[in-house]
Amino acid sequence: MKYINDKKEIIYNILRLLIILHFCGVSDGQGCQQSPKVVASCPQSAYDWIMHAKIVCTESNNYHCLITERHQDNKQNIIECCMKPQNITRGHMPRYNLNKKDLQEIECQEDYYMPTQFPSNRYRDHDVQHCKYMKSNCNMEGMKICNHGSTTTDRSCYCDYKELYVPELPLDPGEHCFSLKDNLCSLRNDCDKNYQELDMMYQCVNICKIGYFRPENEMICRHLPEGTTIAGKVTSEVSVPDNIKPTVKASTPPTSTKDNMVKPEMENQGTKDNHIVALYGVGLVCIATTIGGVVIGIFVLRRYKKASAKKLSMQAQSCDILL
Numbered sequence: 001m002k003y004i005n006d007k008k009e010i011i012y013n014i015l016r017l018l019i020i021l022h023f024c025g026v027s028d029g030q031g032c033q034q035s036p037k038v039v040a041s042c043p044q045s046a047y048d049w050i051m052h053a054k055i056v057c058t059e060s061n062n063y064h065c066l067i068t069e070r071h072q073d074n075k076q077n078i079i080e081c082c083m084k085p086q087n088i089t090r091g092h093m094p095r096y097n098l099n100k101k102d103l104q105e106i107e108c109q110e111d112y113y114m115p116t117q118f119p120s121n122r123y124r125d126h127d128v129q130h131c132k133y134m135k136s137n138c139n140m141e142g143m144k145i146c147n148h149g150s151t152t153t154d155r156s157c158y159c160d161y162k163e164l165y166v167p168e169l170p171l172d173p174g175e176h177c178f179s180l181k182d183n184l185c186s187l188r189n190d191c192d193k194n195y196q197e198l199d200m201m202y203q204c205v206n207i208c209k210i211g212y213f214r215p216e217n218e219m220i221c222r223h224l225p226e227g228t229t230i231a232g233k234v235t236s237e238v239s240v241p242d243n244i245k246p247t248v249k250a251s252t253p254p255t256s257t258k259d260n261m262v263k264p265e266m267e268n269q270g271t272k273d274n275h276i277v278a279l280y281g282v283g284l285v286c287i288a289t290t291i292g293g294v295v296i297g298i299f300v301l302r303r304y305k306k307a308s309a310k311k312l313s314m315q316a317q318s319c320d321i322l323l
């Protein structure tokens with residue numbers, strides 16, 4: 001009997017350990033230290049943010065003011081609470097998930113971007129609904145959007161050369177686009193409008209022959225689509241070749257920032273994948289410990305039944321003897 005009781009105690013302790021492990025796995029993320037408080041808005045300046053943080057949290061660095069998963073443009077849901085700050089991957093912003101009681105990363109919206117990693121407890125200039133930086137809209141005089149950027153990069157702009165706008169400051173060789181803060185567009189007046197126009201590199205070139213046209217963001221003249229027999233063949237008619245930079249490929253519009261954009265997005269994907277793998281890991285541990293618990297539970301029950309059956313038969317035997 002003593003032996004069985006010892007075994008039971010061991011199994012009980014194993015069960016207890018498994019249960020503790022199980023809950024450790026679930027609450028591994030760092031949620032709010034107290035239950036989050038719903039607020040109408042977050043502090044509206046970096047100064048207010050710091051001052052308010054000192055009032056709300058004993059460790060002011062732990063102050064967070066975040067949107068939740070229930071937040072929508074027409075229905076605000078903002079909370080504040082104290083918790084350990086976490087690093088947010090570039091191209092993302094933090095959000096508090098009330099259901100999971102944990103901090104999450106969500107991608108920047110189309111008009112915003114975040115080029116670097118940053119801590120989740122920081123004031124953000126365009127409020128907590130948005131990533132820190134707003135993208136340029138290239139709407140100054142004579143400007144157009146060249147490239148929409150990404151979650152980690154700003155848009156780039158170019159000058160509307162079809163309307164004879166050119167960058168005021170020189171661009172790097174082979175470049176056609178620039179960032180809004182680096183340049184402005186102004187009218188160029190030295191082309192002879194009777195027989196010249198600007199190409200995409202902002203050079204004066206001869207207007208295409210009749211039956212040809214210069215597509216937007218291409219260097220050379222192409223056949224007009226209708227009434228042509230040599231379909232799709234590229235025919236150049238530029239008679240001011242000295243002005244054309246040989247580095248520019250004619251058929252592809254130059255999107256120099258594109259190469260820079262691809263990498264960060266792939267990196268983000270990598271960290272996201274890691275998060276998913278970690279989540280699956282936690283999930284697996286939970287499932288394994290639950291199944292383990294149930295199996296051991298059944299084992300204990302069976303042992304207990306067997307033991308009591310033995311006891312009964314022993315009692316019966318002793319009864320027999322007595323009788």
Ligand SMILES: *[C@@H]1O[C@H](CO)[C@@H](O)[C@H](O)[C@H]1NC(C)=O
Nearest residue numbers: 084085086087088117118119
């Ligand atoms: C966040 O990143 C910085 C700089 O890379 C690092 O020093 C810091 O320890 C990180 N903090 C957390 C909570 O991971």
